[in-house]
Amino acid sequence: xxxxxxxxxxxxxxxxxxxxxxxxxxxxxxxxxxxxxxxxxxxxxxxxxxxxxxxxxxxxxxxxxxxxxxxxxxxxxxxxxxxxxxxxxxxxxxxxxxxxxxxxxxxxxxxxxxxxxxxxxxxxxxxxxxxxxxxxxxxxxxxxxxxxxxxxxxxxxxxxxxxxxxxxxxxxxxxxxxxxxxxxxxxxxxxxxxxxxxxxxxxxxxxxxxxxxxxxxxxxxxxxxxxxxxxxxxxxxxxxxxxxxxxxxxxxxxxxxxxxxxxxxxxxxxxxxxxxxxxxxxxxxxxxxxxxxxxxxxxxxxxxxxxxxxxxxxxxxxxxxxxxxxxxxxxxxxxxxxxxxxxxxxxxxxxxxxxxxxxxxxxxxxxxxxxxxxxxxxxxxxxxxxxxxxxxxxxxxxxxxxxxxxxxxxxxxxxxxxxxxxxxxxxxxxxxxxxxxxxxxxxxxxxxxxxxxxxxxxxxxxxxxxxxxxxxxxxxxxxxxxxxxxxxxxxxxxxxxxxxxxxxxxxxxxxxxxxxxxxxxxxxxxxxxxxxxxxxxxxxxxxxxxxxxxxxxxxxxxxxxxxxxxxxxxxxxxxxxxxxxxxxxxxxxxxxxxxxxxxxxxxxxxxxxxxxxxxxxxxxxxxxxxxxxxxxxxxxxxxxxxxxxxxxxxxxxxxxxxxxxxxxxxxxxxxxxxxxxxxxxxxxxxxxxxxxxxxxxxxxxxxxxxxxxxxxxxxxxxxxxxxxxxxxxxxxxxxxxxxxxxxx
Amino acid sequence: xxxxxxxxxxxxxxxxxxxxxxxxxxxxxxxxxxxxxxxxxxxxxxxxxxxxxxxxxxxxxxxxxxxxxxxxxxxxxxxxxxxxxxxxxxxxxxxxxxxxxxxxxxxxxxxxxxxxxxxxxxxxxxxxxxxxxxx
Numbered sequence: 001x002x003x004x005x006x007x008x009x010x011x012x013x014x015x016x017x018x019x020x021x022x023x024x025x026x027x028x029x030x031x032x033x034x035x036x037x038x039x040x041x042x043x044x045x046x047x048x049x050x051x052x053x054x055x056x057x058x059x060x061x062x063x064x065x066x067x068x069x070x071x072x073x074x075x076x077x078x079x080x081x082x083x084x085x086x087x088x089x090x091x092x093x094x095x096x097x098x099x100x101x102x103x104x105x106x107x108x109x110x111x112x113x114x115x116x117x118x119x120x121x122x123x124x125x126x127x128x129x130x131x132x133x134x135x136x137x138x139x140x141x142x143x144x145x146x147x148x149x150x151x152x153x154x155x156x157x158x159x160x161x162x163x164x165x166x167x168x169x170x171x172x173x174x175x176x177x178x179x180x181x182x183x184x185x186x187x188x189x190x191x192x193x194x195x196x197x198x199x200x201x202x203x204x205x206x207x208x209x210x211x212x213x214x215x216x217x218x219x220x221x222x223x224x225x226x227x228x229x230x231x232x233x234x235x236x237x238x239x240x241x242x243x244x245x246x247x248x249x250x251x252x253x254x255x256x257x258x259x260x261x262x263x264x265x266x267x268x269x270x271x272x273x274x275x276x277x278x279x280x281x282x283x284x285x286x287x288x289x290x291x292x293x294x295x296x297x298x299x300x301x302x303x304x305x306x307x308x309x310x311x312x313x314x315x316x317x318x319x320x321x322x323x324x325x326x327x328x329x330x331x332x333x334x335x336x337x338x339x340x341x342x343x344x345x346x347x348x349x350x351x352x353x354x355x356x357x358x359x360x361x362x363x364x365x366x367x368x369x370x371x372x373x374x375x376x377x378x379x380x381x382x383x384x385x386x387x388x389x390x391x392x393x394x395x396x397x398x399x400x401x402x403x404x405x406x407x408x409x410x411x412x413x414x415x416x417x418x419x420x421x422x423x424x425x426x427x428x429x430x431x432x433x434x435x436x437x438x439x440x441x442x443x444x445x446x447x448x449x450x451x452x453x454x455x456x457x458x459x460x461x462x463x464x465x466x467x468x469x470x471x472x473x474x475x476x477x478x479x480x481x482x483x484x485x486x487x488x489x490x491x492x493x494x495x496x497x498x499x500x501x502x503x504x505x506x507x508x509x510x511x512x513x514x515x516x517x518x519x520x521x522x523x524x525x526x527x528x529x530x531x532x533x534x535x536x537x538x539x540x541x542x543x544x545x546x547x548x549x550x551x552x553x554x555x556x557x558x559x560x561x562x563x564x565x566x567x568x569x570x571x572x573x574x575x576x577x578x579x580x581x582x583x584x585x586x587x588x589x590x591x592x593x594x595x596x597x598x599x600x601x602x603x604x605x606x607x608x609x610x611x612x613x614x615x616x617x618x619x620x621x622x623x624x625x626x627x628x629x630x631x632x633x634x635x636x637x638x639x640x641x642x643x644x645x646x647x648x649x650x651x652x653x654x655x656x657x658x659x660x661x662x663x664x665x666x667x668x669x670x671x672x673x674x675x676x677x678x679x680x681x682x683x684x685x686x687x688x689x690x691x692x693x694x695x696x697x698x699x700x701x702x703x704x705x706x707x708x709x710x711x712x713x714x715x716x717x718x719x720x721x722x723x724x725x726x727x728x729x730x731x732x733x734x735x736x737x738x739x740x741x742x743x744x
Numbered sequence: 745x746x747x748x749x750x751x752x753x754x755x756x757x758x759x760x761x762x763x764x765x766x767x768x769x770x771x772x773x774x775x776x777x778x779x780x781x782x783x784x785x786x787x788x789x790x791x792x793x794x795x796x797x798x799x800x801x802x803x804x805x806x807x808x809x810x811x812x813x814x815x816x817x818x819x820x821x822x823x824x825x826x827x828x829x830x831x832x833x834x835x836x837x838x839x840x841x842x843x844x845x846x847x848x849x850x851x852x853x854x855x856x857x858x859x860x861x862x863x864x865x866x867x868x869x870x871x872x873x874x875x876x877x878x879x
Contacts, residue, residue: 680838687835687857688857691856691858692858694858695759696858698861705762720755
């Protein structure tokens, strides 16, 4: 076996850096290092020789221990197997070595130095610096991976592009939208197949923007260009949309809508625009027609003189109203739109309306009804409404036309009232209207004849009306009719009709000659039944006649006051009874002669009877005679009232001289007073001495009383007896006086 | 017992006095000729209730102040605490007087003259006169 020195010399000649270690596990002391090693790590032998290997070459900072463990295992393998061990690309940074900024890689071969017996004397670690090689290999490897990845991606893109092109091809085939791709930089528009199909052009190699511009309607190209330029210039916009007329190959302009997507480079400059051009001519025409229809509808709706509105069938809210509705109901359009149709109904009609809509309103069926509506002013109007279903946008709606029939209804009602009133006047009125010919034949008579005269209608019309007139009056009435030959109208004084039962009816008639009126051709008789009045007048006349006769015979003063003129008529009694030679015929004359203490009471009595319509009154009062003495009178008055007005028109009365009667009554009253006095005297004054006597007698009879008491009692008894005697005399005197007064 | 006889008639005064003497022992009798005398006495002694009569026999017809007028004035006197037993005693048998007497709360009864011994005995018994013998 060679010595260590010999071994060191030997290894110094080897260009590979080597470290010779002792196999003193675990120290593995460095026995020697060759020049190449020292040169590689730029150190001196003294810094290494004699030091344990892992002390001289400690674990790198970035080593988690695994790399050092590899070296350990290599040493152990060599010791154990006594065979070399190669570690490739081992990463280790020598502490003392100059750092070039990155890690160093080594191929480390470890092998034993054996003697002939196979004993290991040294372990040699031969390290070749492969850092450069390792880095190169690593880069090559990375590049290979990258290339493979790129190749793969490219394949994918190519595949997708192929699919996209296919899709684009088929979309172009299928769509009616002309798809384009405008390369702005080269100014070429690539049109999809649909463009040529739609607009009739043939494909060309080059399609510039100016060529497109030439196809745009001249009226619109200027604004379009301006819009396009502005949009392209704005880096923030990505879309350009426009609608315009585009000339087809046959020269006809089509309405198109265009929507382009702008692609920009990193600086925001537009480089491409990809989009579609859609032919919307059909829709435009339809829209124009619809617009025209809408205008027609709008005109019909807005200009209608009748109030019209559209309401939502679900919510019942107004959707639209016309001018007439606003004017008629007083709401603005805004107010209407904020309301429902319930708001123009009186509150109590709401339920009816909801039920009507629920039960009667059907789609496509016209519904009419007559209802009450409420104006903004609160006025309730009667309205005839006619409604039909329409679509209003997406909503189910009803269009309603309203006709205000309030005035019409009022007129109708007024007419009905008028007819009813007329009928009532004819049937129920007190006037009997008849049309009679000059010879008395009845052409018409009011149906109230039966009620008023007790003659059936059918027994009067067509018969001679004169036949019903009392024989005594008939000639007079016929005579009056004849006077119509000279006069148009005449009032006939009351005459008598006799009904079937023989009852008399007094009739007062105004006859009017209407023979010249074709509609009447006769004498119109307006008759009034005055039976009660005439009979009363006859009775009064009879009474007056009787009164006049009685008045002449009586001593009473009869008076007759006309309450309208205040004129009083007196019979002869006023002169005979009260001594007046002349009598004045006004009310004041009587008034002045009633005793001042009585006049108010008498007038109150009369006023009371006037107020309560009581005809009869009586009053006693004093009336002054011609010699200024007063006489007591009993006046009996009778008030006569106007039948129509209820006002008193006349008062008739009789003043009876009751002076003697009053005097007699007074005498009786005085006599009664005296009798009462006598009775009182008897009760009080006579009883007083009598009571004394009655009290004294038991005292005198009592034997217990002493003499003195007895004497006193006797003296009182005498006094009481004398008092009684005096009183009795007085009573007798008073009785005589009373008797004498009565006799007088 | 203090008993007052208000009457202008000396016969009644005499008779009443004699009857009371026989019925009650130890009585004290006051005589007044008219209502005014009696009223004056009461007014003078209104604060000395022990001297005032406990029973008053009152006539109607008297001079100056008759029985009715006495009652009217007595009411107005307002002699608080003094509530004598008063009987109207009259010779009048007039029903009007009897009815009128019933309108006076102060009157205990209406008696017609002359008073008998039995009548007066019952009256005094009813009003417990004998039990209050001052002797």
